[in-house]
Amino acid sequence: MLLISPDSVDEALDCAKAAEHLDIVDVKKPDEGSLGANFPWIIREIRDAVPADKPVSATVGDVPYKPGTVAQAALGAAVSGATYIKVGLYGCTTPDQAIDVMRGVVRAVKDYRPDAFVVASGYADAHRIGCVNPLALPDIARRSGSDAAMLDTAIKDGTRLFDHVPPDVCAEFVRLAHEADLLAALAGSVKAGDLGELTRIGTDIVGVRGAVCEGGDRNAGRIQPELVAAFRAEMDRHAREYAATVATAS
Numbered sequence: 001m002l003l004i005s006p007d008s009v010d011e012a013l014d015c016a017k018a019a020e021h022l023d024i025v026d027v028k029k030p031d032e033g034s035l036g037a038n039f040p041w042i043i044r045e046i047r048d049a050v051p052a053d054k055p056v057s058a059t060v061g062d063v064p065y066k067p068g069t070v071a072q073a074a075l076g077a078a079v080s081g082a083t084y085i086k087v088g089l090y091g092c093t094t095p096d097q098a099i100d101v102m103r104g105v106v107r108a109v110k111d112y113r114p115d116a117f118v119v120a121s122g123y124a125d126a127h128r129i130g131c132v133n134p135l136a137l138p139d140i141a142r143r144s145g146s147d148a149a150m151l152d153t154a155i156k157d158g159t160r161l162f163d164h165v166p167p168d169v170c171a172e173f174v175r176l177a178h179e180a181d182l183l184a185a186l187a188g189s190v191k192a193g194d195l196g197e198l199t200r201i202g203t204d205i206v207g208v209r210g211a212v213c214e215g216g217d218r219n220a221g222r223i224q225p226e227l228v229a230a231f232r233a234e235m236d237r238h239a240r241e242y243a244a245t246v247a248t249a250s
């Protein structure tokens with residue numbers, strides 16, 4: 001699945017123009033951090049702007065180790081219309097802290113909306129910010145009752161997912177997530193050139209912003225519907241080629 005992250009209602013309208021090429025519209029506020037949370041009314045307006053059959057995701061923020069605060073924020077995102085709730089476990093330094101936070105989120109969100117989908121996100125560049133190890137995420141997600149484990153980059157300085165977590169370690173992340181019956185989501189300045197590896201290792205959700213913004217600039221550039229379409233075409237091409245390789249080998 002392709003998840004695209006607009007930061008405003010205007011950009012969400014551009015995503016709506018490319019709706020047939022994407023699977024999830026992910027509301028965030030990049031100037032508040034990699035998984036910065038946007039306002040509830042923006043989530044609601046974006047929910048109203050994109051086709052009803054496209055799920056809207058919302059990031060709850062690069063959160064501190066404050067389980068009550070985060071659970072309440074997660075409920076706010078769900079009440080505002082998001083059905084995918086993404087939490088960046090920025091302030092959690094141990095798996096136990098991360099599980100604490102995610103258990104609160106899962107309960108808050110699923111008591112309100114049992115079919116909502118909760119994503120526990122860590123950071124590929126965790127070593128730069130001192131939070132939980134990327135490979136701990138699948139177990140954190142499983143033990144907290146989350147539905148997916150995700151990695152993004154915390155520091156958007158041009159370094160990318162594979163600069164911090166090489167493809168073979170991402171493959172292990174995906175394997176651990178699947179072993180725990182979770183979806184595996186990967187992001188972090190992902191480019192079209194990364195899609196071959198991401199497909200080969202079985203990634204379920206690829207999250208992008210910069211690659212589909214004009215000039216590849218996630219901050220100054222705006223999401224371009226034709227770049228979303230081109231990115232999707234590359235994803236589909238890799239999926240077809242990989243399926244053909246597997247079929248030939250078996």
Ligand SMILES: O=C[C@H](O)COP(=O)(O)O
Binds near residue numbers: 152190218
């Ligand atoms: O969830 C996906 C992120 O917004 C990825 O953004 P990026 O591709 O600019 O790193």
